[in-house]
Amino acid sequence: MTNPTLAPQSDEYQQIHDGIIRLVDTARTETVRSINAIMTATYWEIGRRIVEFEQGGEARAAYGTQLIERLSVDLSQRYKRGFSTRNLWQIRTFYLCFQHIEIPQTLSAESSNLIPLAKTFPLPWSAYVRLLSVKNPDARTFYEKETLRNG
Numbered sequence: 727m728t729n730p731t732l733a734p735q736s737d738e739y740q741q742i743h744d745g746i747i748r749l750v751d752t753a754r755t756e757t758v759r760s761i762n763a764i765m766t767a768t769y770w771e772i773g774r775r776i777v778e779f780e781q782g783g784e785a786r787a788a789y790g791t792q793l794i795e796r797l798s799v800d801l802s803q804r805y806k807r808g809f810s811t812r813n814l815w816q817i818r819t820f821y822l823c824f825q826h827i828e829i830p831q832t833l834s835a836e837s838s839n840l841i842p843l844a845k846t847f848p849l850p851w852s853a854y855v856r857l858l859s860v861k862n863p864d865a866r867t868f869y870e871k872e873t874l875r876n877g
Contacts, residue, residue: 763844766851771840773821776814794818819858823866849873 776797780790794814801809827846847854853873860866 759848760844762850763847764840766847766849766854767840767843769817769851769854770821770824770827770843770847772814773817773819774825776818777821777825816855816858820854823858823863824854826863 776790776793780793794811798809798811798814801814824847849870853870857866857869857873860869
């Protein structure tokens with residue numbers, strides 16, 4: 727039994743080749759978007775936990791700086807990057823700026839399923855960090871929507 731061969735530049739081959747390239751490129755783009763959204767949701771949840779720990783009592787609120795510094799040391803030791811004191815302050819601020827969001831009902835306070843929450847944050851983390859400099863919540867929402875609209 728002989729195997730039929732396609733001419734290297736045939737139209738049929740070019741169609742399947744181009745279709746596969748589009749499929750893989752789309753999958754890779756969507757993968758990056760999904761990872762970015764899940765990491766942003768993770769940062770929001772970390773910020774929520776930091777703020778709730780700090781505000782667990784007036785005496786505890788005074789230890790915010792110590793908490794951030796200790797978390798930075800411990801998390802950096804485990805994960806190496808991404809948890810400097812500066813980043814943890816940004817994560818905390820991110821939560822405070824976006825704490826008004828509606829959390830999907832399927833996400834409990836201790837849930838490790840961040841996918842429902844990730845749908846709330848379609849922009850990459852770096853875009854949200856830039857939005858933190860916008861103090862007016864209405865303006866921040868406007869710029870978030872504009873960034874989404876214009877890519």
